[in-house]
Structures are given as structure tokens and as C-alpha cells.
Amino acid sequence: MTKKISTDDILHLADLAKLRLTPSEAAAFAPQLTGILKFVGELQKVKTKKVEETSQVTGLQNVSRRDEIFPFDAEIELLECSPHPTKQKSIRIPRIL
């Protein structure tokens, strides 16, 4: 059985996901997530003890290519994608330490 998700649970999950939610937004999500987790909880019925997991379907492994440098001609445009000021091909953001 899956448990009931509380507003506090939602606020904790949102914090882990670096997502601000107002208390009223979190309160609206709580019953929805409870419902969704109950729905996906159906899977507990399936017997899977001896089943391998599937994480990809192509079967490709260790795909590599030659270590060659390809020129990229839009460095300035790439930096311009940032909403923050740039200096010497770097983006200025608030200090983290």
C-alpha cells in the first residue's frame, strides 16, 4: 500500500527538486500525488522476482567515437542564451562559496 502524501511531503520533495511551491500549490498537489502513487502502485501486483530490469532497449553498449575536435561557430550566441551578464566567455552568477 502506498501512503498518503501530505502537504509537508510535497514541500520536502519540492525542496529536493529545487522548486519553490506556495503552501496552497503544495496543498493542491498532495491529493493528486496520492492518487497517482496509488494508481502506479498497481505494479506491486506483478511478480518480478526473477526478472531483469530494462533501462534501455537498443542493446548498444559503450558507444564511442574518435577523439576529434569539431569547431563550434556560435560561441557568442551560446553565451547570449544566458539571462545573466557574461564576461570573458563566462557567465556571471552569484557566488556559491
Next chain:
Amino acid sequence: MDNLHRKPLAQLAHLFRAGEVSSREITDAFIAQIELQDKKINAFVTTTFDEAREMADAADARRKNDTLASSIDGMPIALKDVICTRECKTTASSNMLKHFQSPYDATVWSKLKKAGAVLLGKTNTDEFTMGSSTQTSAFGTTKNPHDLKRVAGGSSGGSAAAVAAGMCAGALGTDTNGSIRHPAHFCGVTGLKVSYGRVSRWGVMPMASSLDTIGPLAQTAEDCALLLEQMAGADPKDSTTPPENVPTYSEKLEQSLGNLKVGVPRKFLDTFAEKIDPEVSRILESAEAQLRSLGAKIVDIDLPHAQYAVPAYYIIAPGEISANMARYDGLRFGEGKKGKDLQDMYHKTRHDGFGDEVKRRILIGTYVLSAGYSDQFYRQAQKVRTLIRQDFDSAWEDVDAILSPVSPTPAFKIGENLEDPVKMYLEDFFLSPSSLAGICGISVPSGKSKTGLPIGMQIVGPAFEEARILRIAHQMQQQSSS
């Protein structure tokens, strides 16, 4: 030439090559339709008419010089707005990226551009492709051209509606869990979900990376074949594209269906019987009859774990979504918000940038991947995914293709299913199994409800057997139109 916008891409390409009509005339015909209709349909997020006319003129010059680039040279198309283009912004129909201008082209657009395709614009989608109705777009719902009070389906609703309304000759969508096939069914067009890895995803905004695919929507299977043969193939920039040969799909359409065996997963359909609209059941029966008349043998098959595909999907996909959406931090691109420190910036940026469905999926994904729950949810879902793949592997020992409805009903009304996410997720009931298995499927317009709404049927084939399902769909369409 009249009614150019009503003609299938293959026919337009033929007329263009024969010199009976120019790419500029075709392009202008579609632009006129967009100007006439799109205020009410809302299929396009951005239009690129100036660029389109330039591309059309270049195609006309190539035709005069006898240097046409491909069989789709000069054909005007639209791209779902998660496919990066240098010509205009790419928004994912999200406030997070409402001004985002990509500095590069997605591989799939580079290939089509090289083949001479003309870009008319970018089409609306559920935000970051998360939805089944194009109602979660930050830029308004796309209306169904057959009934403006109804949704176009989703998430590639803009692409499907644009094709259905004669606003482009073809369009690209993405299909993670039915997002091409579903709107194609709602809008009465043909939509192809390719096998996982068939088309490069480099430069296309990801949702669930182990499932995302890119494919064409157009009036006919022949149109889809012409587009796919230009789009498909291995790409060194996308390490999930196997080095599988790319057939000339359009040349294989007329091959005999021979002793084709088509399976119908009767027990699986029965588990959902009370939710299937009787009109959808009626059209399934007529599609079976049509396939029989084309020489195919219809047999019942069992997909014992298919009923668990939707719950498995709504664990695996949100898990991958919560990881993929982490890149939208408001620093390198997107709408960054100011804050008292870096953490505060992240939180505000993501609160203001994402809509409710994206937030919901990030929260579910964070939950199912968290320590203590990942075994119960995520790993169990991955094991169920294995069982679903094995079901299909067994089915292919007996049949060549599988027939089913695309979704349980024709297009629903705008506003329906929005309050109850689980109800919306059940739209994917017939779409999730093949998505989780990474195989190919096509939505074929197969009839109409008594009220005139289109109903499509789905034909699913093994991985990298797009030629087979395109051929079946084509011969059904040829028979229906004759």
C-alpha cells in the same frame, strides 16, 4: 492551381518536380491558410514566413537547374517546438524558454533542411511535451480543426492540427508515450512513431530519454515514408542511434502484404472494455475486415502485461523527467530570476518557469527515485518493462503486426480530464506498451464517429520494421480512397 493546401505531400512533390507548380506557390498557399485559420486553431507558436519564402525560392532555383536535393525538396513543413532551429526561437511551449533562441540546429532539422524542406514555423505542444491534449502549453490550447470545442490531442497537437487544417504539407512531432499517434488519431491524420533510436534526437529537448522518439505526421503513410527516409539514420552526436540501414521507405509501399498475420490483443482490450467508446470498437472491427480483404490473416494474441504499461510509464518517465528538467536552472539559458543567493534563484526560476503538469511530474519523479522508494517503484517498473518487451517478443513469433485502437475515445472537449491527472494518463492505455518496448507504431485515420470526429487505428510493428507498418497503412489508405 486551386486547393494546393489540401493535397498530400507526395502529390505536391510530384507536381513540383514536374514543373506544374513552384515551391513558392505551394508555400504561399500554406501561409495563406495559416493566416486564415490559425487565430482560431492555435497550432503555431512561431511562424517563419520570410525564411520560408527564401527557402522556397532556393528550391525553385534548384528545380530550374536540375539539382533537386531530395524527393521532398521544396515541401513546406512545420516542426514541433521542441526541435531546435537557428531560424527562430524554440520554446517547448513553456514560459521557461519563451525567448530561447538556439545557437544550433537539431540533427533532424539539419537533415531536412539539407533535403530542401521549407520551414513554415514551430508548432504548439503540451509544455515540454508533457500531456495528451496540448492543454498544458503555456501559450494556449490547440483546437481540433474538426470541432473547435475539442482538443487536438497531444502532446504533438499543434503538428497534427496544422496538417489536418491544411496549414503545412507535413510536420514533425515527438512520441514518448503516444504523443504523435494520439493527436494524429484525434485530428484525422497519419502519424508515425518510429522505433527508439531510428531518428537522431540531438538538439531536441528531452523529456524521458529512454523513450523519446521523433517522427512525421502528414496526410498519408506515403507522405510519412518520404519524410522518414530523409530523417532516419545513425548520428555520431546521438549515441542511442544504432547503425541500422535506412530503407527507401517510399519504394516499399506497394510490395504485397503476402501472408501477413496481424494480431489483435483481445484480452488486453477487454481489460479496458468499459472505457472504450462503441464507435471506436466499431471502427476496429471495420479495420480488421479491411485488413482481411487485403489478404491479411487476423489472429487473437495475448499481451499479458500490457495492462501494466501505463503505471510503469508513469514511474519511469517522471523519474527521467525529474533528472532531465534539472538542467532548467535559469543560468545558462531560459528565464532566470533574481534571488538572494544561487539556491533562491533556482527555486524562483523553476517556480515561475514551469507549469503544473511539469511540476507534478518532477515531484513524482523525485519521489519514485528517492532512497527508500526506488526499489518499490522505479526498479519494479523497469522489471515490468522487461515483461512487456518479452510479451512483444513472443507475439512476433506468431504475427507480423498488431492492430488496436489508438485511444479509447475520439477527441474530448477542451477542459475535460484536466482536474484528474490519472484520467488523462489513461488516454495512453493502448500507446504505452509499444513505447516501453521501443518498437514502432502508426496511427492511421480509419473512420469517423457519427458526429464527424476522426477515429484512427494503430498498427504496431517490431523494432526497425517501419517499412512494414508504413506498407500496411498505405495499402489500407489506397483501398479506402479507391
